[in-house]
Amino acid sequence: MAFLVASACWSAITITWFWVKPGGADLFSLPLLGSLATQALWVLVRGFITGVTKTGFVLLITSMLTDSINAAHRHESDHADEGLLSGIF
Numbered sequence: 001m002a003f004l005v006a007s008a009c010w011s012a013i014t015i016t017w018f019w020v021k022p023g024g025a026d027l028f029s030l031p032l033l034g035s036l037a038t039q040a041l042w043v044l045v046r047g048f049i050t051g052v053t054k055t056g057f058v059l060l061i062t063s064m065l066t067d068s069i070n071a072a073h074r075h076e077s078d079h080a081d082e083g084l085l086s087g088i089f
Contacts, residue, residue, distance in 0.1 A: 006056035013049050 024038040 006053045010053040
């Protein structure tokens with residue numbers, strides 16, 4: 001379920017990039033960056049949310065890798081597949 005939520009959030013944020021326009025009114029001035037326009041602020045917000053959702057992807061995929069290795073051990077086999085599964089990942 002968490003993977004679906006992260007996918008939905010990432011998709012929603014990605015779609016909003018279609019409405020980005022250059023320029024805009026200056027909101028405030030930052031010491032190192034200078035003046036910050038409305039669109040620039042929204043780009044920073046989108047970047048932060050995209051980073052959070054992609055972090056969720058990586059954490060969930062890594063946890064699924066260990067589940068796959070554990071499921072492979074349940075089968076009665078003569079060989080170990082940990083290196084193969086980790087190498088593919």
